[in-house]
Amino acid sequence: MQPRRQxxxxxxxxxFNEHGYHATGIDWILAxxxxxxxxxxxxxxxxxxxxxxxxxxxxxxLMALLEGAxxxxxxxxxQPVLAIFDVLDExxxxxxxxxxxxxxxxxxxxxxxxxxHEFAARHKxxxxxxxxxxxxxxPDGSLAAELALLVxxxxxxxxxxxxxxxxKLAKRMAEQLLTGRE
Amino acid sequence: MQPRRQxxxxxxxxxFNEHGYHATGIDWILAxxxxxxxxxxxxxxxxxxxxxxxxxxxxxxLMALLEGAxxxxxxxxxQPVLAIFDVLDExxxxxxxxxxxxxxxxxxxxxxxxxxHEFAARHKxxxxxxxxxxxxxxPDGSLAAELALLVxxxxxxxxxxxxxxxxKLAKRMAEQLLTGRE
DNA sequence: ATGGTAGTGAACAGATCTGTTCACTTGTGT
DNA sequence: ACACAAGTGAACAGATCTGTTCACTACCAT
Numbered sequence: 001m002q003p004r005r006q007x008x009x010x011x012x013x014x015x016f017n018e019h020g021y022h023a024t025g026i027d028w029i030l031a032x033x034x035x036x037x038x039x040x041x042x043x044x045x046x047x048x049x050x051x052x053x054x055x056x057x058x059x060x061x062l063m064a065l066l067e068g069a070x071x072x073x074x075x076x077x078x079q080p081v082l083a084i085f086d087v088l089d090e091x092x093x094x095x096x097x098x099x100x101x102x103x104x105x106x107x108x109x110x111x112x113x114x115x116x117h118e119f120a121a122r123h124k125x126x127x128x129x130x131x132x133x134x135x136x137x138x139p140d141g142s143l144a145a146e147l148a149l150l151v152x153x154x155x156x157x158x159x160x161x162x163x164x165x166x167x168k169l170a171k172r173m174a175e176q177l178l179t180g181r182e
Numbered sequence: 183m184q185p186r187r188q189x190x191x192x193x194x195x196x197x198f199n200e201h202g203y204h205a206t207g208i209d210w211i212l213a214x215x216x217x218x219x220x221x222x223x224x225x226x227x228x229x230x231x232x233x234x235x236x237x238x239x240x241x242x243x244l245m246a247l248l249e250g251a252x253x254x255x256x257x258x259x260x261q262p263v264l265a266i267f268d269v270l271d272e273x274x275x276x277x278x279x280x281x282x283x284x285x286x287x288x289x290x291x292x293x294x295x296x297x298x299h300e301f302a303a304r305h306k307x308x309x310x311x312x313x314x315x316x317x318x319x320x321p322d323g324s325l326a327a328e329l330a331l332l333v334x335x336x337x338x339x340x341x342x343x344x345x346x347x348x349x350k351l352a353k354r355m356a357e358q359l360l361t362g363r364e
Numbered sequence: 365a366t367g368g369t370a371g372t373g374a375a376c377a378g379a380t381c382t383g384t385t386c387a388c389t390t391g392t393g394t
Numbered sequence: 395a396c397a398c399a400a401g402t403g404a405a406c407a408g409a410t411c412t413g414t415t416c417a418c419t420a421c422c423a424t
Contacts, residue, residue: 004401020290023203025381036402043381098292106342107289108202110280117342119341124342145339146355149348154333160288160299160306166331173328176362177355208412218372220370221412 005043007033013054015117017098021051021108021116051105051116058101059123063130080134081147085174088151089167092158099159103152127151143181150174187225189215193234199280203290203298204303211311230242233298240283241305245312254317262316264356270333271349274340281341286308306330325363332356 007169011033015024026047030037044050066084073083091097098104102120109116132144157163188325197206208229212219247353248266255265274278280286284302291298314326338353339345 017349018292020204020292022202023290026383027380036404037383038385038403039401042400047382072290099289103285103338104289104292105340106338107281107286108205110200110202110286112344124339142351145351149335149339149351149355150331151335152338152342153331153333156285156334156338157306157331159292160285160334161303162294169249169324169327169331173331173355173359176358180358184370207410209410218374219413220373220415221371223368229412 004035004039008035008040008043008050009053012050013058013101014096017052017096017101017104021105049115052119055101055105055116055119055123059090059119059126062123066127067128070130079178081131082171082178084131084147084151085154085171086156086168088154088170092155092164092167097159100152100155103155115163124148124152137181138162143169143177146177147174150177184225186217186221190217190222190225191235191239192230194232195240195283196278198233198236199278199283199286203287207268215248230298233303235307237283237287237298237301244305245308248309248312254314254325257318261360263313264353266313266329266333267336267349267356268339268355270352274346274349276335279341282334285337303359306334309333310363319363325359329356331357 008029012024012029015029015032026037026040029050030040031045040050066087067084069087070080073080076099078137083169090106102123105116106120111117128144128148130143133148137142150173154166157169158166190211194206194211197211197214198310206221208219211232212222222232226235248269252262254261255262264282284305286358287298292298301353310326310330314320314323318326320326332352332355334350339351340348
């Protein structure tokens with residue numbers, strides 16, 4: 001559709017992911033992508049607008065990825081929600097793993113009410129809802145919240161410590177929670 | 183001892199905490215603290231040096247706080263490690279809660295090998311060791327890792343979503359893990 | 365009273381930041 | 395052949411960034 005716009009989002013995603021949002025300057029994104037500054041500001045009103053576009057794309061990617069894994073598990077007759085932790089496990093093993101974009105965005109735009117912070121919060125709530133929708137017996141929703149907390153914990157554990165085992169650790173905990181309650 | 187140095191660390195801590203490390207400029211810290219720039223650079227070689235000093239102080243504070251809570255629980259005959267989650271619960275309820283400094287630092291200085299990133303990783307490992315030292319039956323150390331993952335998860339869950347219930351959620355999960363294994 | 369220590373205030377350097385503007389080019393559909 | 399859309403490249407604005415330097419002041423101990 002708009003190849004420049006998409007290319008900018010992809011390049012920005014890579015740099016934001018690795019170096020953070022404040023540390024990544026517009027000029028850097030332009031140099032890496034080979035796009036001119038005027039074009040960037042034709043497609044995005046501001047840097048914040050670009051960040052939000054990056055987060056939006058990543059949100060859609062992640063939701064699709066997890067929904068796919070859940071569906072696949074269902075087809076195989078496995079516990080659907082546990083498949084999320086297998087996705088995490090693969091993710092943590094990739095070279096380009098620098099933690100969760102949304103957690104990192106939340107850290108840099110820390111104030112509640114900030115648009116970027118709120119976007120990250122919304123993403124996390126959507127993730128939790130996805131878990132909730134795939135649990136059979138969770139009347140008050142607390143099990144979904146616990147599993148979502150495990151997901152966040154696993155990502156941060158893996159990133160800060162450089163520990164690739166975090167997903168397996170969290171999966172084992174999730175199994176315990178599920179066998180106890182479902 | 184060195185009132186200016188301490189005052190700079192305290193002011194920087196507050197601003198870094200609320201606004202992040204890159205977003206907080208030196209001039210801002212100077213304006214808030216009322217200290218001159220020359221003095222700052224007499225006490226700290228660089229901004230990174232100041233950040234590390236802030237993290238060092240926060241590390242010592244946190245370890246002392248948790249060790250105190252653990253000791254208190256021991257004296258009352260309660261499960262020592264669970265006391266950590268009560269500390270978290272109080273922390274999340276304070277107005278100045280913007281997540282964990284070390285997780286946030288890890289997010290901004292994302293690359294493994296970066297000095298700030300490594301400091302955060304060391305803090306997290308020390309925290310986990312503190313948990314490990316207060317568990318009776320954890321031969322392979324995996325229980326301590328699981329509890330540490332819960333701590334990280336609770337902090338991130340509380341911060342990104344603005345949910346003050348995360349500590350109680352994590353504590354309930356921790357209780358399950360402990361009754362299952364200890 | 366004299367020297368040392370700690371700090372101030374202000375200017376400065378040089379880089380980098382986001383964002384704007386404008387003349388020009390390139391490709392495409394009619 | 396012509397109009398239009400998309401993009402380039404470069405200059406520019408104005409702010410902000412970290413870090414340095416220097417002349418001066420206040421205080422304190424000897």
